[in-house]
Amino acid sequence: MSTQETRPVQANPLIFAIALGTGGLLSLMVHLNGELARAGTPLFASWAAHGTGTVAALVLLALFYRFAGKTGRKAPAPFWAYLGGISGAATVILSSFAVNSPVGLPGTMALGLAGQLAFSASADKWGLFGLQKRSLTARDFVALALVLTGSTLIILSGSQ
Amino acid sequence: MTIFVLSACLAGILVSLSRQLNGRLSFATSPLIASFWNHLVGFGLLTAVGLAIGGLIPAGALDAPWYAYLGGPVGVVFVAAGSWVITRIGAMNTALMIIGGQMTGSVAINLLKSAESTFWMASLGVVLIIAGMIISQRRATD
Numbered sequence: 001m002s003t004q005e006t007r008p009v010q011a012n013p014l015i016f017a018i019a020l021g022t023g024g025l026l027s028l029m030v031h032l033n034g035e036l037a038r039a040g041t042p043l044f045a046s047w048a049a050h051g052t053g054t055v056a057a058l059v060l061l062a063l064f065y066r067f068a069g070k071t072g073r074k075a076p077a078p079f080w081a082y083l084g085g086i087s088g089a090a091t092v093i094l095s096s097f098a099v100n101s102p103v104g105l106p107g108t109m110a111l112g113l114a115g116q117l118a119f120s121a122s123a124d125k126w127g128l129f130g131l132q133k134r135s136l137t138a139r140d141f142v143a144l145a146l147v148l149t150g151s152t153l154i155i156l157s158g159s160q
Numbered sequence: 161m162t163i164f165v166l167s168a169c170l171a172g173i174l175v176s177l178s179r180q181l182n183g184r185l186s187f188a189t190s191p192l193i194a195s196f197w198n199h200l201v202g203f204g205l206l207t208a209v210g211l212a213i214g215g216l217i218p219a220g221a222l223d224a225p226w227y228a229y230l231g232g233p234v235g236v237v238f239v240a241a242g243s244w245v246i247t248r249i250g251a252m253n254t255a256l257m258i259i260g261g262q263m264t265g266s267v268a269i270n271l272l273k274s275a276e277s278t279f280w281m282a283s284l285g286v287v288l289i290i291a292g293m294i295i296s297q298r299r300a301t302d
Contacts, residue, residue, distance in 0.1 A: 023261020
């Protein structure tokens with residue numbers, strides 16, 4: 001009955017591969033921002049990264065507007081869709097607060113991943129923020145448990 | 161202690177929320193435009209916070225190597241790609257793949273830096289993550 005609902009919009013393995021590569025990019029970004037934070041503070045690192053990022057995005061838009069700009073006639077986004085940056089910036093402040101506590105870096109990272117996965121699962125289940133509603137299966141929870149356990153091991157190994 | 165645990169969880173929730181909001185914006189504009197707004201709005205907020213509490217540019221901050229500043233441009237591509245992906249495979253699959261890529265990526269960076277880590281633990285972690293990703297991928301292509 002819910003087959004239609006549980007099927008992703010496009011189940012193309014290429015999109016999964018791109019998402020995986022995006023995660024690799026994130027590890028590079030965390031490493032680079034970590035260098036900035038080591039010289040200054042986490043707030044400075046995030047501020048500088050957002051500033052240089054804004055400039056980089058403008059340059060990329062100027063160069064590739066034809067491909068990367070707005071295409072076709074689309075309904076305007078609701079105002080709250082512009083608030084992703086607030087949520088992102090607040091993350092830095094909250095996690096540096098938790099890191100400098102008994103929770104520590106590994107704890108902050110593992111709890112953060114758990115929070116991220118739990119909220120993503122809820123967003124899919126209820127179709128929050130314009131996402132397509134998708135019911136969760138036992139397979140989803142097995143995948144979630146494996147990724148979370150694997151990540152915790154990597155964090156505890158001292159690799160992160 | 162509870163407040164610190166809650167902060168760490170909330171930080172993770174906000175990562176996911178941010179990706180959902182940027183995804184919604186990219187749906188109405190484009191992934192690169194969504195990434196631009198994400199960085200501009202975040203920069204505005206962090207500037208305000210920095211000015212309010214002081215010490216936005218701490219002493220020694222400018223001693224960081226030049227390449228450390230490439231984190232921002234890398235982040236632009238990261239946010240744009242995440243916004244593009246989430247509208248196609250959903251929040252949970254996106255989070256699983258990005259976390260998998262991030263964790264295996266950080267193990268690789270650590271090996272390259274030959275920093276100290278418990279190798280068997282990191283390897284077992286990578287194996288579990290790959291297993292998890294194969295499982296979620298199977299479901300998506302069923």
